Each structure stands twice: as structure tokens, then as C-alpha cells.
Amino acid sequence: MFDGKTYQEEFDFFRLSGQLQRVLLVMRDGHWRTLEEIKCLTGDSRDASVSARLRDLRKPKFGGFKVERRSRADRCRGLFEYRLTT
Secondary structure (H helix, E strand, O other): OOOOOOOOHHHHHHHHHHHHHHHHHHHOOOOOEEHHHHHHHHOOOOHHHHHHHHHHHHOHHHOOOEEEEEEOOOHHHOOEEEEEEO
């Protein structure tokens, strides 16, 4: 299901599957959220992990969702928010 150069199923499958499910449950309502907001709602600890799960949700094998991204507030701040659509 998951892949990548450093992926090892025996160590990573349950952790990544659980995180993917948590991100999907939070994002399926279609509301805009920053990585920090998603992290707080899922209980996950790293922006990079949440971001990776959002990328996974775009893949056909994980649902082929459309994950939109837009700037929140001043674009120069580099703060983005995301929402999931079908």
C-alpha cells in the first residue's frame, strides 16, 4: 500500500495507515485548515508527516482526492491551508 525508499512494512504500515485515516477523518468535511490545525486535530506531532498524508490522499490508491492549497493571510508569510474535495 505505502511505498518509498525508506518504507519498511513491518515498522511503518500501522503507523502510516492510522495517520492517513486520522487525516482523512479530519479533512473530509471540506474545511480549510493549516498543517498545524490538522496536526492538533489528529494528535500527530509533525507537519511533514501530515503533509505527506495529504499527498498520499491525492494518489489513486488512497482515494484520488483533490487536495487544494491556498495562502492564508499575507502570501509573504508562507502560511498555507488545505482542504480535501472529491
